[in-house]
Amino acid sequence: MIPIILVSHGRLSYELLNSANMIIRNQIEDIYPVSLDEDTGIDTLKEKLLNISKKIKGNEVLILCDIKGGSPFNTSLIVFKNYNYKILTGMNLPMLLEILMNRNHTTLDNLGDIAVKAGALAVECIKL
Amino acid sequence: MIAFSRVDDRLIHGQVQTRWISNIRCNKIFIVDDKVAADPFIRSVLLLSIPNNIKLYIFTVDEAIEKISSAKDTSDRVLILFKTPVSVLRLMKGGMEIKNLNIGPMSSKPNAKYIVKNVYLLDEEIDALKELEKSGTNIYFQLVPEDRKIKLTDLKI
Numbered sequence: 001m002i003p004i005i006l007v008s009h010g011r012l013s014y015e016l017l018n019s020a021n022m023i024i025r026n027q028i029e030d031i032y033p034v035s036l037d038e039d040t041g042i043d044t045l046k047e048k049l050l051n052i053s054k055k056i057k058g059n060e061v062l063i064l065c066d067i068k069g070g071s072p073f074n075t076s077l078i079v080f081k082n083y084n085y086k087i088l089t090g091m092n093l094p095m096l097l098e099i100l101m102n103r104n105h106t107t108l109d110n111l112g113d114i115a116v117k118a119g120a121l122a123v124e125c126i127k128l
Numbered sequence: 129m130i131a132f133s134r135v136d137d138r139l140i141h142g143q144v145q146t147r148w149i150s151n152i153r154c155n156k157i158f159i160v161d162d163k164v165a166a167d168p169f170i171r172s173v174l175l176l177s178i179p180n181n182i183k184l185y186i187f188t189v190d191e192a193i194e195k196i197s198s199a200k201d202t203s204d205r206v207l208i209l210f211k212t213p214v215s216v217l218r219l220m221k222g223g224m225e226i227k228n229l230n231i232g233p234m235s236s237k238p239n240a241k242y243i244v245k246n247v248y249l250l251d252e253e254i255d256a257l258k259e260l261e262k263s264g265t266n267i268y269f270q271l272v273p274e275d276r277k278i279k280l281t282d283l284k285i
Contacts, residue, residue, distance in 0.1 A: 009142055041235050042138060069177035070142035077173045 002103045002111055003030040003056045005063045006091065007049070007072040011035050013064075013091075020096045027100040030056075036072050045071065049079040060084045060108050062099065062115075064091035086112035088119070095119030130196065131205040135213050136232035139164070140177040140184075143232065143272050144209070149182060151273045154207040156199070157184045160192040160219065161211040189215050193222040213249075217256040220263060229260065231269045231280075243285060244269045244278055254285055 006013035013033035021028055032052045036045045061083050065073040068089035076087060086108055088095065098118035103111055132152045136144065139159055149157075157178065164170055165188045178184045187195055192208075196219070199206050208226075210216050216226055233246040240248035247269055249257070257280055261267050267280040 043235065067142050067145060069140050069145040069179070071138055072142075074138075074141065074173055074177055077176065078170075081169065 001030055002108055003032070003058075003061050004099060004103070005032045005034060005049070005052060005061060005076070006065075006096070007034040007036070007045075007063060007076055008066040008091075009036050009070060009072060010038070012066055016091065016093060016096060019093055020100060023093075023097060024100050034072070036070075036075075042071055042075060045075050046079060049076060053079060053083075062103070062108060062111060063087040064096065064099075064115075065089055066091060084108065088112060088115055090119065092119050092122060094122035129202070129205060130200060130226075131207055132230065133208040133210070133216070133226045133228065134230040134232050135210045135216065135234070137211050137234050138232075139209050139211060140174055144207075145177070145179070147272045148207065149179065152205065152207055154205040155182060156204050156206045157182055158192060158195065158199070158206055158208045159184065159186045159210075160189055160208060160215055161186075162188045162215070164211065165191070189218045189222070192219060193224045196224050213253050213256040213260065216265075217260055220260060220265070225263075226260070226265055228266045229268075231257075231267065232271055241285075243283065246271055 006016055013035055017028065017031060017033045034048050034052065061080060063076045063080065063085055065076060065087060067073065073087065073089060095115050095118055099111060099115045102114060131154050132148065159174065165186050171186055174186065175184055216229060220226065231247060234248055236248040240250050243249050257267055261280050268277040270277045
């Protein structure tokens, strides 16, 4: 199973995982939410990510972050530079659900692709 | 033209990415820092961090003196980011004046003093800001555009 890291400004990553868990139960193994908190800063975020890297078995990881170019994104790139990683930006719930449904039976490359497609496809402007 | 100059030790991050870039409507970003310019890995992270419609350039302080003066007379809107006010002072001593300097977040580090919310500065950084202010640079602390500007001259440091 490909390990997943969710990383965000504030608690979004934790709540996104909670929301996913309302829809898909029992899939929360090997998923690690991480927050950048206003009162601590980048060094603490780096430490949290380093701790997670120790828990991950193997060299592969899929990282989801909220904003491309934000500190959660930048710091993840720095901490996981020697891993075989994919980083997805603009994470949302449909993206995460797609990952949870597929991560047992596909490659990291393919998982990244289908997650981005699902995430983008879910964003629409609807008017009745 | 130089649309905005900011000291921010995180350089490109959420506040810059989502608030300042659109607020200033810049199309180019110059990062001015000797260490960053010399680090190929950090350069590649920063290049990945910017929106597709913005061009990012990373310069040493010496390179920046020339690049900034030639950018001044173009229609480009340039946002300049520094990691430390010491680089801004070196730029000024090299003949490149910065009229208005925004100070964004500067993380806490050993020997750094608390200045305002999210800003900690070393003595040498405080000295650099004071020298810049004396030479006519308007220095203010402001994390995001909605925050009130706090002028350096209003603080007792």
